[in-house]
Amino acid sequence: MHKTPYKRIATEEAFAPPEMLYIYRKILAKDDVDPGFKGLMGFYMSSPSARATHIMRCLTDLDQVRLQHMDEAGIDHQVIALTAPGVQVMDKATAVSFSQLANDQLAEAVRKHPARFTGMIAVAPQDPVAAAKEIERGVTKLGMHSVIINSHTQGEYLSDPKFWDIFAAAEAHDVPIYLHPNSLPKNMIEPFQECGLDGAIYGFGVETGLHALRIITAGVFDRFPKLQMIIGHMGEALPFWAYRLDYMHQATVKSQRYESIKPLRKKPSDYLRENFTITNSGVAWEPAIKFTQSVVGVDRVMYAMDYPYQYAIDEVAVMDNMQMSDEDKKKFFQTNAQRVFKINI
Ligand code: CA
Numbered sequence: 244m245h246k247t248p249y250k251r252i253a254t255e256e257a258f259a260p261p262e263m264l265y266i267y268r269k270i271l272a273k274d275d276v277d278p279g280f281k282g283l284m285g286f287y288m289s290s291p292s293a294r295a296t297h298i299m300r301c302l303t304d305l306d307q308v309r310l311q312h313m314d315e316a317g318i319d320h321q322v323i324a325l326t327a328p329g330v331q332v333m334d335k336a337t338a339v340s341f342s343q344l345a346n347d348q349l350a351e352a353v354r355k356h357p358a359r360f361t362g363m364i365a366v367a368p369q370d371p372v373a374a375a376k377e378i379e380r381g382v383t384k385l386g387m388h389s390v391i392i393n394s395h396t397q398g399e400y401l402s403d404p405k406f407w408d409i410f411a412a413a414e415a416h417d418v419p420i421y422l423h424p425n426s427l428p429k430n431m432i433e434p435f436q437e438c439g440l441d442g443a444i445y446g447f448g449v450e451t452g453l454h455a456l457r458i459i460t461a462g463v464f465d466r467f468p469k470l471q472m473i474i475g476h477m478g479e480a481l482p483f484w485a486y487r488l489d490y491m492h493q494a495t496v497k498s499q500r501y502e503s504i505k506p507l508r509k510k511p512s513d514y515l516r517e518n519f520t521i522t523n524s525g526v527a528w529e530p531a532i533k534f535t536q537s538v539v540g541v542d543r544v545m546y547a548m549d550y551p552y553q554y555a556i557d558e559v560a561v562m563d564n565m566q567m568s569d570e571d572k573k574k575f576f577q578t579n580a581q582r583v584f585k586i587n588i
Contacts, residue, residue: 247563249573250319250588252580255423255475255524255547257326259302260348264288266341270332279426280332282436301551302326305352310359316556318548322584323349324363324391328425331368331396338367342377350385361586363391363421368406375412382416388585389418394425394451402461410467419471419583424451443525452479462507464514475524475547477531482538485512515539520583522547527558529565541571545579
């Protein structure tokens, strides 16, 4: 990979401790296992396909395999998070204790390779008070500066005020929350799964975009104006929807059609511009990146590879070759991530 006048920081990269896969196997063996979880991790953990075995090998490594792949792809630094669904598919007590174990493991890998890795804090939304405490521990004891939440938690959304201790902690400690996709909840998955479109191809984006929008329309950013969130996959298409969201939100407020759609201090697109940073994970596509920059600004769009799910070396060169000023390209690949995740390399 050729030298560039910027470092390449990939910001939505995944890992899975082997101990988590052990817990997943026990959950997958249950009769009432969630269909989305079964379709996602049930597949990757049992398929003999080259794609699945590659992903499982890379996910469980926080050392030489990962570093070698980063070197081969020209990735200087990874921002790493517990892969979906993380602890959110576990029972409450297991989720709380396992999030701590996963964070300790990730922090250890970061201590070993500080120039190459940054970690996100995993939390268990099942217990918002414990999640808030883990954010505090992650920041003050483990030196981490961002939080990963893998979309819905067993069908529940962070737009519900019962989860807002998590937002309060993130705002107080000045750490962004990365809202990453999860498999679709069981009351949503059927029409997607019957045609094979429930996964990363489409369903993930629909569900995570819905989740981010629910957080906006619930008034979370009026309550926590300094809260920052990150969404991947080119903002789960929300920038493309911005005009219609703004128009129809004010029309719906005026019509008083829904109790849950209340007036907000700003337009939905204003929150996208002021409270979100967007990554291009899985979307190595110049027109979509430039469009998103035009909607939310060049300071709020950053690079992600989505390793190991989309370990595509040729995409790095495509991004290097975008028709974009060196200054903006450096923001995209390096300095936006350094600011958002407090990375000093
Ligand atoms: Ca991902």
